[in-house]
Amino acid sequence: MSDQAKTAIGGDTLRLRYETIEARRRTLLVYLGNGVASVFLFGFGIANLLEDRYTLAWFSLIHGCITLGNILLLRVTRNPDWASYGFAYGLLALFVFLTITGGVDHTGPLWGYPMVAVALSILRARLGLAIIVAMLCIALLLFLAPPSFIEVAPYSTAFKVRYTATFLALILFTWLHEFARARSQAELIRVSAQIDRLSQTDVLTDLPNRRYMLERLEAENSRYRRHQRPYAILYGDVDDFKQINDRYGHQAGDEALCAIAQALRANLRQHDVVCRWGGEEFLVLLPETGADIALEVAEKLRAAIAAVDFRPADGAHRLTMSFGLHTVLCQDSVDHFIQQADRKLYHAKQTGKNRAVAELATA
Ligand SMILES: Nc1nc2c(ncn2[C@@H]2O[C@H](COP(=O)(O)OP(=O)(O)OP(=O)(O)O)[C@@H](O)[C@H]2O)c(=O)[nH]1
Incomplete structure (x- = not known):
């Protein structure tokens, strides 16, 4: 960790x-x-x-x-x-x-x-x-x-x-x-x-787990209520992850998740928080971050994952990840903001994967 x-x-x-x-x-x-x-x-x-x-x-x-x-x-x-x-x-x-x-x-x-x-x-x-x-x-x-x-x-x-x-x-x-x-x-x-520590850590990747992230998100949301400093949530999901499991086995899938966790961690600031949200999903909290910077960070993470040199037993697989990002600029619940990020992630998947989506088309 x-x-x-x-x-x-x-x-x-x-x-x-x-x-x-x-x-x-x-x-x-x-x-x-x-x-x-x-x-x-x-x-x-x-x-x-x-x-x-x-x-x-x-x-x-x-x-x-x-x-x-x-x-x-x-x-x-x-x-x-x-x-x-x-x-x-x-x-x-x-x-x-x-x-x-x-x-x-x-x-x-x-x-x-x-x-x-x-x-x-x-x-x-x-x-x-x-x-x-x-x-x-x-x-x-x-x-x-x-x-x-x-x-x-x-x-x-x-x-x-x-x-x-x-x-x-x-x-x-x-x-x-x-x-x-x-x-x-x-x-x-x-x-x-x-x-x-164990109760707040993901066993496979050694990243903080969902429970820890929820606590941090609630804390960040209360800070927003007091000081109105925006923060951002990045919802990341590994693309076509099922294929890795199917082609190279579950063990290779686990190794891919660890490599992704390492890449995410290495490309974030000291006070950002990344967790394994579940399965092949990761959530990143960027405290005190506006929409422009959040999109830059999401792009940086996306590029870092695409550059991971992942070589399962008898082959090579290019890892990619899609992101939905939501910048908090008003008062609402943490659940609502996560849902917003999730909707944008869904859009990223629908429009070709390996991309970060910050806004949904209004039309
Ligand atoms: N090896 C491994 N596989 C996992 C783990 N958690 C979830 N999975 C697998 O991740 C796969 C996710 O598959 P899908 O939800 O279809 O997503 P996907 O293949 O990434 O497709 P898209 O999200 O549309 O890009 C499932 O096959 C799960 O079994 C884990 O801890 N280890």
């Missing part, structure tokens, strides 16, 4: 689709994560205020404001990345604070565990893992810091050792999970792209 068709049919489209879904999922999670964090932080803040724990209270309330700010930022920028950075900062700051003060009855660092899950589901995998590793490093530094440098809640040595070990295990399993998930996701995209 041509490079042009490969990029269109290949994994890029699927990857793009996947990234759009992923961006939507992240936006939703950033809203949700910041929303839940705001509720918790304001709740903690008020509870701590009522119990006269002012440092904890103000810290919670300030970070509650930061998470609310993240929600506003996301609404304004529509970019989940900025709000994610704000959220990552909030998580880290909250973790540092809870570890230093010990929270309620020295249970503060335990909030690190749910934070791991939250960081991974809301932040991108790489940023999420970086935040988790940063949390562990911060916890270690605070556990080891001399009291003269910073006063940290008095955790027992047994707690520090077990906390570090369990946090390390959590990081390891989280990383393994993330690694396996990323790999299977990449594989899924690859296989889906392959299936997508």
Whole structure:
């Protein structure tokens, strides 16, 4: 298949689709994560205020404001990345604070565990893992810091050792999970792209098939509705193809179709699309092309097919092809335009074959 068709049919489209879904999922999670964090932080803040724990209270309330700010930022920028950075900062700051003060009855660092899950589901995998590793490093530094440098809640040595070990295990399993998930996701995209490509490709000629062409035609037709830029459809049919099958066999017929497909592809621009429409019929879409150029292209293709050096087993056969071409200059359905091209093709067959017909006689 041509490079042009490969990029269109290949994994890029699927990857793009996947990234759009992923961006939507992240936006939703950033809203949700910041929303839940705001509720918790304001709740903690008020509870701590009522119990006269002012440092904890103000810290919670300030970070509650930061998470609310993240929600506003996301609404304004529509970019989940900025709000994610704000959220990552909030998580880290909250973790540092809870570890230093010990929270309620020295249970503060335990909030690190749910934070791991939250960081991974809301932040991108790489940023999420970086935040988790940063949390562990911060916890270690605070556990080891001399009291003269910073006063940290008095955790027992047994707690520090077990906390570090369990946090390390959590990081390891989280990383393994993330690694396996990323790999299977990449594989899924690859296989889906392959299936997508196969479902839109003609097995014999490796050209795009009718299904793919119909999608492209619909897209081109909607573009016409928006911008009124003309486009052209060439309907090509190999002349006396039955004779090739009858004289040289079906295999030679298949080879002729492949040679024709190659010649058509080689004589079109990068953004034109050619497909095997069915049997010995081919359809060409010429985007943003007026009637004069379309006729020139049809003539060029006709001449290119006539010049194909096709030599079946014990003989030589001159391949020729007839074309009906229709330039879209008004709004109607794709089916209607194909029918118009088909009528002109019929006329080309009736008037001697090996020709391109752009207009039907009005008389
Ligand atoms: N080898 C081969 N033959 C095919 C394939 N698809 C369709 N055909 C044959 O193509 C032939 C088309 O014959 P017709 O519709 O009579 O057309 P034609 O002989 O080209 O005559 P005109 O269109 O009037 O020039 C039929 O014999 C089909 O069996 C294919 O994939 N491989």
